Amino acid sequence: MRRRSFFTLGAAGVGAAVVGGAPQASAEPVLPPPGTDPLEQALFNPATPVRLPGLPAALARARSDFRAARYDQLRATLPAILSGAEAERDAASGQRREKAHAVLARAHVLATELAVKDSADYAWVTADRALTAARASGSSIVVGEAARVLAITMRRSGRITSAVQLLTSVADLDSATTADALAVRTSLLLTAAYTAATGGDWTAAYDLVEEAERTALRAPAGMTGDLFTVEATAEQCTLYRIGIATALGNPDAGVKHALALDPTRLPTRERRARYFTDTARMWDALGEDQRTYEALLGMERVAPQEVRRPSVRTITARLVHSPARLPGLRPFAARTGAIGT
Structure with a gap:
């Protein structure tokens, strides 16, 4: 991995690189009508x-x-x-x-x-x-947070290589010692690992997630930093391994991580919902319709608005049209917007 100064690239040159908890109350559709x-x-x-x-x-x-x-x-x-x-x-x-x-x-x-x-x-x-x-x-921390979401948009538009290069360059915080700096570095590396996986790069994906795990271990005891949207912990690294395995077309490798991770140890509803999203995708890729549906129900219990996301509704709609007989599936699909009422 090429190394550059975090401040040099992050502050000056990044722009050129272009089931835990009680259920929430039921929610209206998360997506507003067009316009x-x-x-x-x-x-x-x-x-x-x-x-x-x-x-x-x-x-x-x-x-x-x-x-x-x-x-x-x-x-x-x-x-x-x-x-x-x-x-x-x-x-x-x-x-x-x-x-x-x-x-x-x-x-x-x-x-x-x-x-x-x-x-x-x-x-x-x-x-x-x-x-x-x-x-x-x-602020290098704020630059790191912004670079991460920019790289996500790059990945979603197919700019995989550029996104990984941006993330790994900005994540060059080897001398970091504060909780915030270690947290942002961990999150950048995890996002880079998943991004590399979506591009089919096995070596980079696993090298990056392992480096993220080592970085997370360096955080002061009991401190995970104040990263603005995603906590950087050992559990977070395990969560990313589920999505990485599925993205690489090897969902079997994600099963052990999914079974080992207790979602109640993830600190927020958004992260617990991400666990159920990733496990639903994993089980769906393995053809396990019952377990896919159970993951979707777990997501709804934790964060009802997550199941209305377009990517999640796609999984639900596929289950509706599968041969599987899953009690309550059609009402679930209707209330989450995957099918018409």
Whole structure:
């Protein structure tokens, strides 16, 4: 793996590289009707930025909404946070302006995470804006967070090699010792490993996930950092191994990791839902319809809005049209939007 300075590339050159818990209450569809998404409207038809009292607290609540898989709430509140962050940046100077850029970048990181879950094309826009603001913030941690979501949009558009190069270059934090730096490095490496797997690169995928595991072990005891959307822990590394195996066309290799991981040890509803998403894809690839359906039900119990994601609805629709007789499947498919009511 080629090494470069995190600050050199991250702050100046990245832009050129282009079932745990009680069930949540049932939720309305996570995807708004076409043309009514308030976040999309705010991005492409922006109003004059307006100061938002308590901006850091509002951003913290938005982060909590993402981690709790309350995506409809997040979509409704992000426009005001983005506007408030822009107004704060425009009114500030010096270190205060850098902090405003960091808030703006992290708001756009959340917007990108949400757009990815919705399979929305505007993920490119929010990821680019996140990186621009992150570079202006002067924070290597925020640059790492923004680079990660940009690489995800690159991967989804088929730019696998470039995405892996971006992630591994920005993840060059071998001298990192703080929890935040180790957390962001771990997350970047995990995303790079999964990205390499989607491109069929077995060697890179497993080398990167192993390096991520070593990095996670270096974190101070009891500390996992304050990475904005994804915690970096040993359990997180195991979770990624499930998706990596399936992406490489070897879902059998993911079974041992799926069975070994207790999803209740994952810190948020969003991450627990990711466990069920990855295991549903794994069992689906293995032709295990009953276990696929059980994983989807587990996802619904943890985070009802996750089962309405387009990629998850595709799995549900396939089960509906399979020969398998799965009690309750059609009502499940109807209430999650996979089939018409």
